[in-house]
Amino acid sequence: MMGHVCLPVGMPAQEVEQLDMLVKERIRVEKGDSLYRHGEKLNALFALRLGSIKTQLEEQGGQVQITGFFLPGDIIGLDGMIEGAHSSTAVAMEDSEVCVVRLDEIDEISRYVPTLQHQIRRLMSKEIGRSHQVLLALGSMRSEQRLAAFLLNLSQRLSALGYSSTDFIMRMSREEIGNYLGLTLETVSRLFSRFAREGLIRVSQREVRILDLVALNELVGKPC
Amino acid sequence: MMGHVCLPVGMPAQEVEQLDMLVKERIRVEKGDSLYRHGEKLNALFALRLGSIKTQLEEQGGQVQITGFFLPGDIIGLDGMIEGAHSSTAVAMEDSEVCVVRLDEIDEISRYVPTLQHQIRRLMSKEIGRSHQVLLALGSMRSEQRLAAFLLNLSQRLSALGYSSTDFIMRMSREEIGNYLGLTLETVSRLFSRFAREGLIRVSQREVRILDLVALNELVGKPC
DNA sequence: CGAGAGCTTGAGTTATGTCAATTCGTGTGG
């Protein structure tokens, strides 16, 4: 069975294990290319194996809203399990590789492995929860809190993958971070500088080192 | 079979039909009471039959973020299909009535009715899409656009339920609208006044009449 | 080495928030 090669390079998320047997093919996506596009009907999920991918809404009028940054082990395409069309577009932020999990395969297998359904539901439920967390950030946090929350989230997910939780490279530009957090790239840049000045982090371009985890957490949780 | 009495009063959403046979009990929730609370483990979904319900995140530090307003026919609790805990709290905004759909019932039935799984997935996928739409609003719209989008959304959903799309009562306070849209209640109030002054709507307390649907749509779609 | 994209920083503007006073509406108890 070739499935296991498709597990994420880092520590495989528990939820992904059962999807292993479903994998039929792998796809490489080059930096800048899209995995799927807004409007496509595509009855499959994608398990990100390597690289990083962003998903974004593309509204009429050209405005774009990034709805998620995905790391190895994450599942992409949960918003497209509707007859009709994908509501978002998935773009590779660096050369990436995903495993394809077809929906009809899931249906087939889950006939014999009923807990697979639960896994899928859990994944979707988690995705809803993730969106709600971002809503919380955009709806009720100030810019500095948003960025702090963003950094902490990234740190946590990377450490779950076996990477350092304090030292990492951000794959996304200031503009992408700003778009995701509902800020301008200038504001994001200024905040990075300020955090560095205050000794919370060290930052050089896309390389970050977190120096004061406690302070960052306080920033997010405390005020009001 | 008592299920059918649990369909929403208005035009039943197509997605709900299949859930009909799953309904075992109905629950009344009085205004201000909660259907479930953050942290509870509750393996069920709720189909709102009558009334209106809001869901909100309650963060440590007392900050609250409303994540959704639900109308008859909507499904509530999609974010709680995880072992562990509900991430949100659901509160009735007026005396309401929901139908309970237990998860293990779904599993049982879907053994014989495989398309039921698809319905569930569609519902969850739709919920993700809904969240993303709000993200778009909070992340890249100005206050007036957010409120316009909010009104249009409400109008549309109410008309789908058989009510007037131009004349309706908002069940939520200015403060709740503001919280949901990432604005203060004062800003919301001022916007209502301004929309009225400009002839887009007529508004008195929670009663709204939409006068210029075209202008509202332009407001949302056009600028930038 | 040069060009372009990405990032930083400054100065000035503006949308939205904050604080506060007033009105409106609704429900309650005398």
Added chain:
DNA sequence: CCACACGAATTGACATAACTCAAGCTCTCG
């Protein structure tokens, strides 16, 4: 039934966080 009281909404004056525009800097890659 009236009057009072309380929560909700409106409106104004002012403060400020974040945006816009603009210039200059720094990587990267061809």
